[in-house]
Every structure is written in C-alpha cells, then in structure tokens.
Amino acid sequence: MTEEPPITLLADETAYAEAVQLAVDSAAAYYADATSTLDDDAYDRLVRGIQAYEEAHPEQVLPDSPTGKVAGGAVVGDVPHTVPMLSLDNVFGPEQLADWAASLERRLGRPVTAWSVEPKLDGLAISARYRNGRLAQLVTRGDGAAGEDVSHAIGTIVGLPGRLADPVTVELRGEVMMTAAQFEDACAKRSAHDGTTFANPRSAAAGTLRAQDRPYVCELTFFGYGVLPPPGDESEQAVRLRELPHSEIMEWVAGQGVQTTAATPVAGIVAETLERVQERVGEIAAARATLPFGIDGIVIKCDLAADQAQAGFSSRAPRWATAYKLPATEKITKLLGVEWNTGRTGIIAPRAVLEPVELDGSKVTYATLHNVADITRRGLMLGDSVVVYKAGDVIPRVESPVVHLRTGDEQPIPIPAACPSCGDAIDSSQERWRCVRGRGCRAIASIVYAAGRDTLDIEGLAENRIKQMLDAGFIADFADLFFLTREQLLGLERMGETSTDNLLAAIEQAKSRPLSRVFCALGVRGTGRSMSRRIARHFATMEAIRAADAEAIEQVEGMGPEKSPVVIDELIELAPLIDKLIQAGVNMTEPGATPPTAAAATTAGDDDAAEESGTQVTLPLATMSVVVTGTMTGSLAALSRNEMNELIERAGGRASSSVSAKTSLLVAGESAGSKRAKAEALGVPIVTSDDFAVQVADFL
Numbered sequence: 170m171t172e173e174p175p176i177t178l179l180a181d182e183t184a185y186a187e188a189v190q191l192a193v194d195s196a197a198a199y200y201a202d203a204t205s206t207l208d209d210d211a212y213d214r215l216v217r218g219i220q221a222y223e224e225a226h227p228e229q230v231l232p233d234s235p236t237g238k239v240a241g242g243a244v245v246g247d248v249p250h251t252v253p254m255l256s257l258d259n260v261f262g263p264e265q266l267a268d269w270a271a272s273l274e275r276r277l278g279r280p281v282t283a284w285s286v287e288p289k290l291d292g293l294a295i296s297a298r299y300r301n302g303r304l305a306q307l308v309t310r311g312d313g314a315a316g317e318d319v320s321h322a323i324g325t326i327v328g329l330p331g332r333l334a335d336p337v338t339v340e341l342r343g344e345v346m347m348t349a350a351q352f353e354d355a356c357a358k359r360s361a362h363d364g365t366t367f368a369n370p371r372s373a374a375a376g377t378l379r380a381q382d383r384p385y386v387c388e389l390t391f392f393g394y395g396v397l398p399p400p401g402d403e404s405e406q407a408v409r410l411r412e413l414p415h416s417e418i419m420e421w422v423a424g425q426g427v428q429t430t431a432a433t434p435v436a437g438i439v440a441e442t443l444e445r446v447q448e449r450v451g452e453i454a455a456a457r458a459t460l461p462f463g464i465d466g467i468v469i470k471c472d473l474a475a476d477q478a479q480a481g482f483s484s485r486a487p488r489w490a491t492a493y494k495l496p497a498t499e500k501i502t503k504l505l506g507v508e509w510n511t512g513r514t515g516i517i518a519p520r521a522v523l524e525p526v527e528l529d530g531s532k533v534t535y536a537t538l539h540n541v542a543d544i545t546r547r548g549l550m551l552g553d554s555v556v557v558y559k560a561g562d563v564i565p566r567v568e569s570p571v572v573h574l575r576t577g578d579e580q581p582i583p584i585p586a587a588c589p590s591c592g593d594a595i596d597s598s599q600e601r602w603r604c605v606r607g608r609g610c611r612a613i614a615s616i617v618y619a620a621g622r623d624t625l626d627i628e629g630l631a632e633n634r635i636k637q638m639l640d641a642g643f644i645a646d647f648a649d650l651f652f653l654t655r656e657q658l659l660g661l662e663r664m665g666e667t668s669t670d671n672l673l674a675a676i677e678q679a680k681s682r683p684l685s686r687v688f689c690a691l692g693v694r695g696t697g698r699s700m701s702r703r704i705a706r707h708f709a710t711m712e713a714i715r716a717a718d719a720e721a722i723e724q725v726e727g728m729g730p731e732k733s734p735v736v737i738d739e740l741i742e743l744a745p746l747i748d749k750l751i752q753a754g755v756n757m758t759e760p761g762a763t764p765p766t767a768a769a770a771t772t773a774g775d776d777d778a779a780e781e782s783g784t785q786v787t788l789p790l791a792t793m794s795v796v797v798t799g800t801m802t803g804s805l806a807a808l809s810r811n812e813m814n815e816l817i818e819r820a821g822g823r824a825s826s827s828v829s830a831k832t833s834l835l836v837a838g839e840s841a842g843s844k845r846a847k848a849e850a851l852g853v854p855i856v857t858s859d860d861f862a863v864q865v866a867d868f869l
C-alpha cells in the first residue's frame with residue numbers, strides 16, 4: 170500500500186497559475202457557506218500539486234498561493250487574535266503517522282512523553298472570549314491572525330455557556346458544528362422559509378454562524394479543545410493553565426461547564442505509546458458512523474506543555490500536533506441517470522446512477538434521491554456534477570448539484586407519468602409518490618414472475634389474465650391461484666370452458682414443482698434462480714429453510730454474512746404466503762436432496778455435492794470459517810469489507826462477521842481490537858493481512 174496521497178501534477182507556469190486561482194476560489198466558497206467546485210480530496214490534491222510545483226520552481230511562487238496559509242489565505246477578519254489560530258498538518262495512514270512522530274522526536278531530541286488523541290470535529294474553529302466568567306465575544310478563525318466577530322450567535326450554541334463556573338478571564342477555543350439532528354432541523358427551517366436546504370452540516374454551521382438577520386434561528390453545538398489565559402496575565406491560574414498537560418486542561422474546561430468530547434464515545438485519551446495512539450485511531454474511526462456529529466479525522470497532540478513549547482509552530486500549523494485524516498465521506502461526481510422503482514408498498518422512489526466514486530472506503534454507484542419534491546427543490550439535472558454523501562452503513566445520498574460546474578449540456582430529469590412497475594396512475598398527493606395500486610402494484614409483477622417458465626411454469630397464465638383476476642379481487646398473491654374455482658374463472662371476460670379447464674390443470678400441475686422453483690417463485694431479495702437451487706439443495710425442505718438462522722443460511726455457497734439476514738427477514742415477511750402455499754398442497758421438498766443434519770454423513774451420495782466438494786478441496790480456504798477485523802494493509806488495503814468477504818468465498822471459505830469457537834481463522838489487520846482478543850482467548854489461529862494475502866494470492 171502506498172500512503173503517499175495523490176497530487177495534481179502541474180505541467181507549466183500557466184497550469185500553476187490556474188491551479189492557484191482555482192484553489193483560492195474554492196477555498197473562498199468553502200469557508201463561506203457556498204458549494205465549492207472541488208470536493209476535499211480534489212482540493213487537497215490540488216494544493217499538494219501547487220506545493221510540489223513551488224518546491225521545483227521557487228522563483229515562480231505567486232503571492233496568492235494557498236500554501237503555508239491558514240484557510241488557504243481565502244478568508245480575512247478584522248478582530249486580531251491574541252495568539253494565532255492555526256490549521257493542522259495531515260497524515261494519511263499508520264506509516265505516515267510513525268514518520269511524523271519520528272521527525273517530531275528528532276526535533277525534540279527525545280521521545281514525546283505522552284500523546285493526546287481526540288476526534289477531529291468537522292466544523293469551524295472559534296474563539297470564545299470570557300471576561301470575569303461571562304461570554305463576551307465570539308470570533309471566527311479567519312486567516313489565523315484575525316477573524317470575524319460573530320458574537321450575535323451567543324445564546325444559540327449548545328455546550329458554550331454564557332457563564333463559566335468561575336469568574337475567570339480566558340479565551341476558549343473549540344469547534345462550532347451542527348449535530349445530525351440540528352442539521353436536519355436547520356434544513357427543515359430553511360426549506361420552509363425559501364425552499365432550499367444546506368449542502369452539509371459543516372457548511373450549514375458556517376453559514377449559520379455568520380448569518381445576522383435570518384428570520385429563523387438554527388441551533389449549533391460547541392466542543393471545546395483548548396484554553397488560553399490572556400497574554401501577559403501572570404496570575405497563579407494563568408501560569409497554571411499554561412503549564413498543564415492538554416488532558417488536564419480539558420478536565421478544567423469541562424469543569425467550567427463547557428462541553429468537551431469527554432462524554433462522547435470518542436472521548437480524548439492520553440496514550441503512552443504510538444501503538445496505543447494507532448489503536449485509538451482505529452477505535453475512533455470505527456465509531457465514526459454511529460456518532461451524532463461529523464468527524465473528519467483524529468487529532469494527535471503532544472500532551473505535555475513542555476513538549477509543545479519545544480516543538481513550536483510553522484506559519485500554518487503547530488508542529489506538536491497532526492490530523493490523521495479519515496476517508497472522505499463526501500465527493501463530487503456526475504449524475505448519469507435516474508432510475509425509478511416501485512417498492513413493495515407501492516412507493517415510487519428515484520435512484521441516482523452515478524459515475525462511480527470511492528466514499529468512506531467503498532465504491533458508490535447508486536445513491537438515493539428521496540422523492541420528486543427533493544429533486545425539484547435541489548434543481549438537479551442529468552449530467553450535473555453532484556455532491557454525494559456516504560458514511561458507514563448509511564445509504565449513499567445525493568446532496569446537491571454543483572451549479573458552477575454546469576456546461577449547458579445538462580438535461581432535465583424525466584419524471585415518470587405512470588407507475589414504472591405496472592403502468593397504472595401515480596398518486597402524487599403526498600411528497601412520496603405512490604402507485605395507485607399501493608401494495609397491489611407489485612402483486613402483478615410478482616405473480617407474473619412466480620407463474621413464469623423458470624419458476625412455477627403455469628402454462629396459459631398470461632399477464633392480462635393475472636390483471637383481470639387481481640381486479641376482480643380473486644387473487645392478491647400467487648398462492649391464491651391455487652384456490653381459484655371453476656366458477657370464478659368462467660366469470661372472467663373471454664374465458665371459455667376449455668381455457669378454464671386447461672388453466673386449472675396447469676395450476677394443479679404447478680403444485681408438484683421442485684422446492685427450488687417454489688422458493689424462487691417467492692422472489693426473496695438476493696436469491697435468483699441459481700441461488701434458489703443452491704438453497705433448496707442445501708436444506709432439502711421448506712421446513713428446514715424456515716428453521717434456519719442467519720448463520721445456517723450463510724452455509725449455503727455464495728451466501729455472505731450480508732445476504733443471509735436479508736433472507737431471514739424476507740422469509741418472515743413472506744410467512745403468510747408460504748403458509749398459504751403449504752395449505753394449498755404445493756410441494757415443499759427438493760427431490761434427491763437431504764436436509765443438512767443428515768447431509769454431513771451422506772454428501773458423498775449426492776453427485777453434485779461430491780462434484781462440488783471435489784473442486785473445493787483444492788481451494789485454500791475450503792471448509793474454513795474466516796473472520797476479518799482491523800484495517801487491511803498491503804495488497805488488501807483497497808478492499809472493502811464486502812470485497813474481503815467475497816475474496817474469502819472465492820477461495821472456498823465462508824466469511825463470517827463474528828468470532829466464535831467455530832471460527833477457523835482470524836485475519837487481523839492493523840488496530841484490530843476486541844475480535845482479536847476474543848480469537849486469542851478461544852485459541853483461533855490469527856494471521857496478518859499480508860500473510861493472508863499470500864495465502865489467497867491466486868484469488869486476488
């Protein structure tokens with residue numbers, strides 16, 4: 170794995186000058202609440218390109234260049250800071266972190282005594298000036314030397330009290346941001362006011378902090394991460410605050426009634442070793458998706474004031490701290506198309522088809538667009554550059570179009586005039602559009618599917634007949650077909666005696682189809698024809714399938730730990746339908762297959778199974794249950810957890826998400842935590858990411 174972050178290569182002086190202009194414009198938009206034409210990764214790539222060009226051509230450096238400046242030099246202010254408010258340098262992985270620590274220790278000439286590790290809150294830095302314990306003034310970071318007065322926001326920021334516990338005169342520093350709930354609330358208020366929403370919590374917080382005369386008030390949140398006594402103040406308390414370790418300063422800040430991250434799952438800690446720092450980085454990264462506020466990295470600082478003082482500052486950032494960047498959760502990509510689908514309940518939902526982007530460690534091709542009103546509100550067009558957001562397990566979503574990037578070739582998004590599933594009318598009285606057939610909509614499609622040639626193969630049952638029967642109320646799902654009476658069918662338009670008898674005979678015949686086809690007819694999400702065959706062969710009876718838990722379902726070849734819980738949920742939802750099929754006398758067994766308990770002893774008798782196991786013995790992970798934990802490195806670094814599981818299954822193993830006595834192997838990457846401990850306790854063999862890569866090299 171290369172940890173060197175990518176850079177934009179600049180070929181000549183013209184390209185350099187254009188890059189500087191683009192960086193300045195983007196940063197100006199970014200620090201106001203506007204949408205930049207670059208996402209953070211692209212901006213950082215550009216600035217690194219500018220820096221590399223300047224190192225090679227020092228004589229060409231432009232005064233506007235963002236390098237070495239706080240906020241890329243794009244922001245100004247008129248309230249001078251007593252002590253500069255700086256930015257942070259970045260590292261992008263464990264090796265860079267180790268390099269940074271080593272160079273810092275070289276500078277100090279001795280090891281760093283202790284590290285403080287805390288989340289990098291994704292908001293804006295602010296200075297809160299307290300006089301005799303009362304909050305007197307709020308100032309933004311600005312260009313680092315001077316910021317803007319935003320005191321009008323006093324009283325709207327949760328966690329930043331109007332009065333401290335003690336009547337002290339100090340300057341608090343920390344991050345102003347919006348929690349997920351505050352962001353939602355702010356978007357709702359703004360939408361009610363002018364029909365627009367905020368692009369993301371960070372820019373919503375930036376806009377809100379600076380907004381003076383909005384007719385609505387949005388709440389903000391503050392987390393403190395530092396305190397400064399007034400310069401020149403030599404009182405006992407001022408001296409003490411200058412000498413305390415960062416960790417103890419944070420205790421003092423919290424003691425004054427100010428919010429810190431101490432009460433959150435990502436509380437700051439003190440680490441004695443770099444290993445512990447790295448471990449905490451992993452823990453914070455793992456908690457990121459579940460936090461009620463955004464973080465974009467982990468800040469690592471020298472804990473002791475003496476270490477900090479000796480390390481000092483560059484013009485842009487302290488040398489005693491760095492930001493360990495986490496993968497971006499937001500990127501700009503192209504909106505290629507919009508697909509419309511009618512869900513189980515009849516809701517018609519648009520889905521964005523995107524030019525694939527890497528977000529929070531996985532590749533994103535589709536994103537939700539919520540509903541038509543949302544598309545209109547955001548003014549989205551086909552071909553637009555759009556901001557896409559994804560973190561952890563959330564469904565990726567399209568945030569907003571980047572209007573300045575329009576070329577004029579963008580097209581309006583076609584809005585369906587009829588239900589995309591059944592062609593019937595759309596009920597658009599609510600924000601979420603629905604097919605007028607509601608749940609019944611999907612019935613046609615699912616009955617057509619169930620009666621089809623590859624499933625129950627009911628001859629002579631055409632789609633228009635199914636529609637007739639649904640409209641007449643004779644059927645609501647495909648199991649009802651087995652309860653149709655001769656009289657009912659004869660009552661349908663253009664239904665003679667012969668066709669009625671033929672259809673009844675065809676339906677009767679369908680009752681004896683093998684379980685694989687009956688199961689397939691259910692249309693369980695994630696199980697097509699071949700997967701249905703595998704499931705039927707594996708379990709042999711519907712009873713055994715229904716009795717299986719997720720772990721048992723996972724035993725079926727190709728059923729990863731992601732799919733199996735879906736199958737379970739679907740089977741629960743489909744229970745009434747299955748019961749009706751049983752009641753109708755539909756066959757529920759797979760000819761020639763043996764249920765799993767007996768199967769172990771007799772697999773050899775089953776031709777196909779023997780064939781399969783014959784090929785499996787040559788696979789390196791055959792019969793093994795494998796769990797992956799921690800951050801993969803080397804040739805596996807780029808794989809998502811899902812891709813790791815697929816790799817395991819390709820190599821003949823079964824990917825599982827939790828360690829138990831049945832686990833055959835734990836692949837433990839960097840900063841592996843509790844799963845590693847459990848595997849050790851259970852005596853489960855453990856391999857590193859690199860060793861595992863060698864083991865499965867043929868399947869990569």
Ligand SMILES: NC(=O)c1ccc[n+]([C@@H]2O[C@H](COP(=O)([O-])OP(=O)(O)OC[C@H]3O[C@@H](n4cnc5c(N)ncnc54)[C@H](O)[C@@H]3O)[C@@H](O)[C@H]2O)c1
Pocket residue numbers: 195196197199200205206207208209210212213239240241255256257287288289290291292293294295310343344394468492
């Ligand atoms: N998309 C764009 O066009 C664009 C333009 C400019 C900047 N950016 C992004 O902004 C980033 C640079 O921003 P920056 O220079 O404002 O600073 P930064 O966000 O990289 O780091 C410094 C800031 O971290 C914050 N911080 C959060 N938690 C902290 C903690 N526990 N301790 C100390 N500080 C903490 C403080 O506000 C501090 O000012 C870049 O990574 C870039 O991606 C994007």
Ligand SMILES: [Zn+2]
Pocket residue numbers: 511588589590591592593604605606610611
């Ligand atoms: Zn419909």
